[in-house]
Amino acid sequence: MKMCTIIRIVNDGEEDYPYISALYQIGDYHAIFNYLKQWDYGDSEEESPPRLALYDRTLHQDNSYILLYNATIGGTFALYAKPIQGKGSQ
Numbered sequence: 823m824k825m826c827t828i829i830r831i832v833n834d835g836e837e838d839y840p841y842i843s844a845l846y847q848i849g850d851y852h853a854i855f856n857y858l859k860q861w862d863y864g865d866s867e868e869e870s871p872p873r874l875a876l877y878d879r880t881l882h883q884d885n886s887y888i889l890l891y892n893a894t895i896g897g898t899f900a901l902y903a904k905p906i907q908g909k910g911s912q
Contacts, residue, residue, distance in 0.1 A: 828900070829902060831898060
């Protein structure tokens with residue numbers, strides 16, 4: 823799997839977790855996706871392959887991002903930026 827940039831990981835200890843969790847409960851994954859994209863400042867260098875095997879499900883994705891949810895570790899949401907074609911992606 824290609825390396826992706828970690829934009830934000832939100833678990834139940836985060837201040838905005840209740841807001842994100844409420845959106846999850848009503849199935850508004852696109853709103854979670856858009857909310858978490860606010861933390862993409864374009865300067866993160868922390869890369870990792872999205873650990874799809876560890877996450878229960880992909881909630882939403884487009885050509886630039888992927889939003890993952892893991893119910894097994896307390897309901898953790900993770901937004902990754904996908905590699906940009908032509909910028910080090912293999």
